[in-house]
Amino acid sequence: MSKQNILRDGIEEFFQILRKDKKDWGSFYLDTYVGIWKEFFENYFREMKLSEDEVTRCICSYDRPFLESLRTILKPSSKRFVKGNVAKMISSNFMNKVPDFVVFLFCGLAKRGIVEVKINGKRTIGVDVCWYWKEGRFGRIGKDILKSILFS
Secondary structure, X not given: OOHHHHEEEEOHHHHHHHHOOHXXXXXHHHHHHHHHOHHHHHHHHHHHOXXXXXXXXXXXXXXXXXXXXXXXXXXXXXXXXXXXXXXXXXXXXXXXXXOOEEEEEEOXXXXXXXXXXXXXXXXXXXXXXXXXXXXXXXHHHHHHHHHHHHHO
16 A cells, blocks of 8 residues: 555645635535545544534634634645655554555544544544644644554
8 A cells, every 4th residue: 555545635625715704614614625525524523423513613613814824834845744754654664564544634623633433444543633733733743643553
């Protein structure tokens, strides 16, 4: 399995939310963003015990400066660096093994940094970059992913 197959990026589509009026953020998130990554989010919402109303409230609680600052830190060159570090960490720790997991970077509700779900029987480690940014722990993403892989 290649690094591309291990690491999925669901971040870019999220930032289209900034083109919307804030009153439309909840519907954009649920209808558009969640729709793109439906299998993951169905399991994520179930694992987090979230209703659509709670999801809408969480998304609408973000403010533009927070999302703009996150988008800036995740500009394409920085995101390639983050993804490269994650892929390198996975490769170096699982060089001779076929991984039984996928790492999915996404913009979630900032409730938990790492959320593990099963999709079609495959372990998916969801990494909520919003949580890491909000908590000031962005530099720990790689370590937390490795911890989740090794100790879950």
